[in-house]
Amino acid sequence: MSASSGLPPTLVGTGDLFQLLRDGTPRTRGELAQLSSLARSTITARVEAMLSSGLLEPVGEAASTGGRPPTRFALNRRDRVVLAIDLGASHASVAVSDLSGQVLDERTVVSDIADGPVVVLDRAAAIGVELLAGLGRLPADVAGVGIGVPGPVEHAKGRPANPPIMPGWHDFDVPEHFGRHFSGPILVDNDVNLMALGEYVTSWHSTPHLLLVKVATGIGAGIVTDGRLLRGALGSAGDLGHVQVAGAPADVVCRCGNTGCLEAVAAGPAIAAKLRAKGLDVESSQQIVDAVSAGDIAALQAVREAGRDLGSVLATCVNLLNPSVIVIGGKLSEAGEYLLAGVREVVYQRSLPLATHNLRIVGTSAGSRGAILGASAMVIDAVLAPGAVDEYVAARIA
Known part of the structure; x- marks a missing residue:
């Protein structure tokens, strides 16, 4: 047996072979042999192990070149499920997905993050159990759990790190607490x-370098480079809401204690304050979006100006990171082209021509489900990694 995985020597590396099937494309043993350069007998042994463990399933036959048609195999996406949770300042979204990332069921409820970690996490776990029951699944069927929270996270430990709007959450061991309800890896990240x-x-x-910017009550960014999240040393990479905006009034104080931060001049509360000063009864980001949709001139101008302020910070990001695409998300992205126009105006003006040559600045396509889909993808990437597959197969065929 292998000391690392518990697999017989002939099956060590099964997880590496499985990576050729992760995309869901059905393949025959012969096709796997060509792609991997492994011996046909090795391919057969490892495929049989994955079939026995439930990780693969037969999905029909390929065209015959003489004799019996060869069988194709693919990921059995129904083998296990993933629990994906998006915790916001005032909501909790819980979803169950299969191993391909397809959401099978989901629910969003009102939930105050200030209620504290025990109350909020237990509430999400209870919803997860209910969703699983509705799908005829048990907590034991959960391969892993992904949780997004609205604050900085030390990802390796799954502990929030001094989150400004999450009282009582600092250094709380989220995986340990949630592990009382579900087994498998429990991964936590910034939303x-x-x-x-x-x-x-x-x-x-197909775009290896992406920058997503969330514009809502606060402003933050997520960075994907070479297909992987860039989190930084302590998980605070992308916190551009606290970058100072050139020319911002010196008396504009941010909740972080500094003055002139992007969040303090261009996030939802800042825009709402400007509009109230002009006589509009506006409090929330949704009301700002509603005013824009109604064609209110002051709202249109304020949102576009916020886009320009955002663009002034993103221009530096473009020169530094050279992303292929910038996606604008969050509640204020629902203001559509008015926000995007302000961003584009400044980014294309102030960034280097080479950095903007093929740059696209677009609105979100995932919308409010983005964090749920990302949480599911994060877990799937972990539980279908080569080492994790080896361990799973070893446990199932023991």
Whole structure:
């Protein structure tokens, strides 16, 4: 047996072979042999192990070249399910997906993040159990759990790190607590990172460098480079809401304590304050979007100006990171082209021509489901990694 996986020597590397089937494309043993350069007997042994474990399933036959038609195999996406959770300041979204990332059922409820980690996490777990029961599944069928929270996270430990709007959450061991309800890996990340990953896997998989910007009550960014999230040393990469905007009034104080931050001049509360000063009864980001949709001139101008402020910071990001696409998400992205126009105006003016040559600045395609889709993708990437597959197959065929 292999000391690392518990697999017999002939089956060590089964997880590596499985990576050729992760995309869901059915393949025959012969096709796998050509792609992997492994011996046909090795391919047969590893495929049989994955079939026995439930990880693969037969999906029909290929055209015969003489004799019995060869069988094709593909990922059994129904083998296990993934629980994906998006915790916002005032909501909790919980979804169950299969191993291909397809959402099978989901629910969103009002939930105050300030209720604290125990209350909020137990509430999400209870919803997860109910969704599983409705699908005829048990908690034991959950391969892993992905959780997004509205604050910085030390991803390796799954602990929030000084989150400004999450009282009581700092350094709370989310995986340990949630592990009382579900087994498998429990992965925690900032919600904007998961939004970026959700956009990437659903709409921009052929684009290796993506920057997603969430514009709502706060402003943050998620960075995908070479298909992977860039989190930084302590998980705070992408916190551009606290970059100072050139020319911002010195008396504009941000909730972080500094003055002139992007969030303090261009996020929802800042725009709403400007509109109230002009006589509009506006409090929330949704009301700003509604005013834009109604054609209110002051709202149109304020949103476009916020886009320009955002663009002034993103121009630096473009020169530094050279993304292929910038996706604008969050509630204020629903203002559509008015926000995007302001961003484009400044980014294309102030970024280097080479950096903007093929740059696209677009609105979100995943919308409010981005973090859920990203949480699911994060877990799937972990549980279908080569080492994880080896361990799973070893446990199932033991």
